[in-house]
Amino acid sequence: MRDHTKEKAMAGPRPVVMSGPSGAGKSTLLKKLLKEFDGVFGFSVSHTTRSPRPGEEDGKDYHYVTREVMQADVAKGEFLENAEFSGNMYGTSKAAVQAVQAQNLICILDIDMQGVKNIKRTDLNPIYVSIQPPSMQTLEKRLRDRKTESEESLQKRLHAAKVDMEISKEPGLFDVLIINDDLDLAYGKLKDALLEEIQKVRDTNNS
Numbered sequence: 001m002r003d004h005t006k007e008k009a010m011a012g013p014r015p016v017v018m019s020g021p022s023g024a025g026k027s028t029l030l031k032k033l034l035k036e037f038d039g040v041f042g043f044s045v046s047h048t049t050r051s052p053r054p055g056e057e058d059g060k061d062y063h064y065v066t067r068e069v070m071q072a073d074v075a076k077g078e079f080l081e082n083a084e085f086s087g088n089m090y091g092t093s094k095a096a097v098q099a100v101q102a103q104n105l106i107c108i109l110d111i112d113m114q115g116v117k118n119i120k121r122t123d124l125n126p127i128y129v130s131i132q133p134p135s136m137q138t139l140e141k142r143l144r145d146r147k148t149e150s151e152e153s154l155q156k157r158l159h160a161a162k163v164d165m166e167i168s169k170e171p172g173l174f175d176v177l178i179i180n181d182d183l184d185l186a187y188g189k190l191k192d193a194l195l196e197e198i199q200k201v202r203d204t205n206n207s
């Protein structure tokens with residue numbers, strides 16, 4: 001069977017992969033992009049086996065599924081990539097990416113480092129952006145202040161963050177590396193990095 005994910009990826013604007021430690025500010029930054037550039041970006045809604053946080057919506061923030069369902073869907077080949085993170089499964093379904101690309105929008109994926117490595121083996125051809133915290137101390141404070149994690153989950157995320165911060169220094173792994181210290185400055189850098197792709201979508205929409 002032909003892989004339509006690959007065909008679509010080549011036809012439309014380049015997707016954007018945003019990665020970086022949990023708590024670095026990926027969701028905060030991408031939500032600003034989605035708000036400012038309505039009709040330009042679309043979010044790839046991942047699947048996860050973790051429970052929804054207060055305020056999160058099924059089908060908008062994630063598709064919340066059981067481990068059994070997710071494992072079965074992975075086995076059926078429905079995922080572009082998937083990973084185990086902090087005791088839960090996460091994954092990008094082919095359908096999630098196709099749903100965004102079918103609208104000719106820039107597809108944003110918010111994924112961990114394992115996801116980055118796995119996406120590199122596909123034909124998605126995204127722009128790879130790493131969002132990093134200014135320091136481990138700041139990261140820990142942000143995660144604690146967010147009040148979403150148990151102490152156990154927080155420790156797992158901080159451990160993964162140390163690994164992530166080391167690996168992200170690998171030359172060529174990311175196209176853009178942004179230190180999210182001052183939010184407005186970080187957001188400005190993110191917009192600058194994506195300006196060319198944003199313009200392409202606007203040109204297509206206006207033609």
Ligand SMILES: Nc1ncnc2c1ncn2[C@@H]1O[C@H](COP(=O)(O)OP(=O)(O)OP(=O)(O)O)[C@@H](O)[C@H]1O
Pocket residue numbers: 020021022023024025026027028029142143145146180181182183184186
């Ligand atoms: N530049 C910043 N200065 C201060 N606080 C920030 C900044 N950026 C994000 N935050 C706050 O830090 C917390 C973590 O941010 P966010 O949830 O966006 O991180 P994330 O990288 O998406 O995390 P996860 O991978 O766990 O989803 C949030 O409470 C957010 O409001």
Ligand SMILES: Nc1nc2c(ncn2[C@@H]2O[C@H](COP(=O)(O)O)[C@@H](O)[C@H]2O)c(=O)[nH]1
Pocket residue numbers: 019020021022026046047050081082083085090091092110111112113114115116
């Ligand atoms: N490999 C993937 N990683 C993903 C995906 N969706 C989210 N994530 C990453 O998981 C952690 C934790 O997220 P949280 O919402 O529980 O805080 C974070 O680093 C995300 O980037 C995915 O589909 N694939």
